[in-house]
């Protein structure tokens with residue numbers, strides 16, 4: 001394939017790819033908040049200094065308050081790409097799931113435990129516990145999410161490597177060892193920090209709308225998180241590039257993929273510049289948060305497309321097209337579009353209704 | 366033929382069905398709790414805002430926290446778990462369901478998103494909102510939760526009663542299939558029941574209420590048990606919408622299935638009887654222990670019901686369309702010619718345990734065609750089932766599998782494969798003697814097997830199937 005991905009593919013394939021990629025990006029935003037956020041909890045448990053009667057800092061408090069919801073959102077948002085990945089790459093996805101077996105299913109209990117741990121972190125009593133307890137507790141929470149991220153990466157890599165399946169099955173091995181796993185995981189992990197910084201940055205901006213500049217918090221912390229994440233992610237990307245087989249690397253940087261490499265790179269630059277600006281500003285400025293958001297979006301779209309090219313290069317498209325066409329032949333798409341719009345409107349309405357209700361409550365009291 | 370071979374895992378002495386059964390029951394119970402819980406909250410919110418029940422508001426806020434902690438977390442994750450387990454049990458089945466109904470699933474997902482957002486809004490801000498805003502959020506939450514039942518119910522009921530879909534392949538014929546409405550209504554009632562029972566447990570566990578308030582609240586919650594009187598009618602309607610073979614099977618044809626049905630019906634009856642007599646007429650107080658016991662009965666009813674629903678589809682996972690062992694009816698004739706595992710790319714995991722090629726072939730055939738319902742020597746073990754049979758009996762019974770038991774699919778391999786399977790069973794039954802060697806196959810035996818296979822044909826016992 002010589003033209004830019006996904007130009008030239010049949011329309012059913014493109015349609016499912018677009019849906020998959022859009023919903024996956026939404027999943028990734030929430031997932032990043034949780035992954036980096038749980039790491040941040042570990043450092044809070046080490047470095048947060050306060051006595052039991054003091055209020056937590058706005059940054060730590062907001063994070064702990066929102067982590068459970070963000071996990072809910074990550075899971076909910078994950079279901080949509082889970083649906084589309086089964087249409088796009090049914091056999092690959094299922095086979096990898098089956099090959100990893102218990103190791104794959106372990107995601108579920110781990111997710112349940114980690115979810116409840118996030119709720120435990122919200123309790124004031126727990127926050128006041130000595131470091132000796134909160135630090136291991138933080139590590140446990142983080143390792144849960146790290147395990148899940150590792151599982152998805154491993155499953156993904158196994159799914160796109162059919163040549164390894166038979167042997168993997170015969171060995172009864174529950175882990176897939178490939179030199180791509182670690183650097184790829186490192187990209188996800190490092191890349192999650194700029195997202196956390198941005199979403200949490202917006203939250204802090206909103207909470208401090210009416211606070212004078214000199215009393216606001218978060219601008220240093222968030223830019224530090226974002227900048228260090230951006231730099232580490234760039235290093236991880238370079239390592240991953242080396243770990244990739246040369247022909248795959250060429251596909252990514254060749255005509256199929258270079259526009260996305262360019263897009264992701266530009267997004268990286270825009271984010272980097274925005275966070276430098278925020279660092280220098282007197283507070284978390286809306287304008288720089290907005291440019292950082294645009295940069296993040298560019299990077300996420302670029303990365304998601306490159307991720308797909310890496311997969312696509314290793315699979316036989318001609319075997320997949322007829323399956324996608326067959327799927328696209330069943331009815332129901334208009335119904336989905338209608339309910340998508342209706343329910344999205346109702347979601348927005350919930351939020352508006354709450355804001356109005358809170359405002360009315362505040363003015364009444 | 367491009368038969369989709371997947372790697373098949375050995376679940377050990379416990380069969381796969383039991384694994385999905387356990388998770389499925391938990392998930393269905395939690396999901397139905399969430400659905401009924403939403404409705405119950407709306408009812409209590411109405412009681413509170415119309416001044417009919419003073420402690421209702423306080424109760425809602427406590428109950429909702431519980432609902433979120435249990436159903437948002439466990440319910441959502443076991444929901445993802447259902448995807449994962451379905452893939453482990455039968456990738457081809459879930460693949461087919463996704464292929465045919467992915468837009469319905471996508472619709473369900475939009476409802477799920479609404480449920481999460483409305484639920485969280487209420488959870489975080491509910492106590493600071495006025496009655497009208499609270500009611501709005503609760504109604505949206507309840508509608509969204511029930512909506513996801515509505516959509517998923519269409520897909521699940523299609524598996525058992527695809528109805529006109531078999532001819533038209535129209536998504537709506539599949540969705541609004543013969544058991545859609547009875548199943549939807551029945552599950553709605555079950556949801557209300559579970560919510561009421563759990564509410565009674567929670568009311569008893571909430572320290573802020575004194576005995577008098579508890580009594581008031583419990584009487585209100587018990588209103589949600591009243592619709593149970595429609596359950597028998599709906600249950601019969603539901604059963605009547607099933608194919609006759611499935612119905613016959615659960616009502617006596619299979620002892621295990623009949624037992625599960627009896628557990629389901631019996632537990633429901635007990636809960637219903639208690640509800641009607643004790644709470645409604647006697648206006649009795651229902652304490653924490655009793656409420657917990659009733660919840661356990663409801664869980665048992667759910668368990669019975671889910672096992673029956675899963676089991677009633679046999680030998681299909683999608684009635685008349687796909688067999689439990691992931692073979693399409695239309696593929697059997699060809700698999701009998703070319704062999705069912707000759708193209709299977711996945712080697713045996715324990716090949717070294719089998720001394721001969723023939724036994725290895727038998728093990729592959731067992732893995733593909735039988736292991737979804739049988740183990741060799743554990744639950745439903747072939748060694749025990751055929752222990753007293755001669756080899757020839759085994760050949761005949763397996764060649765005519767759908768006649769042996771109507772809830773088994775026809776044998777889908779070559780005569781050589783069948784003979785290898787029979788030799789494997791004999792070898793296992795003999796305690797795996799190490800010195801076995803490959804003898805040449807007797808041409809006359811193979812011819813006899815072929816004859817039996819041809820006689821039984823490739824149609825299921827019910828006589829009809831799709832290609």
Ligand code: HEM
Pocket residue numbers: 024027031034035071074075076077078079081082083085145146148149150152153154155156157159184188307445
């Ligand atoms: C907090 C828990 C989770 C974490 C940390 C996480 C992390 C990840 C990561 C790192 C990837 C990218 C894998 C790669 O390309 O190497 C991924 C992909 C994905 N995740 Fe999540 N995930 C989580 C929960 C979930 C859940 C619960 C679902 C399903 C409901 C889900 C659905 C998906 C899907 C469908 C993909 C794409 C897989 C593919 O294309 O092969 N995730 N996730």
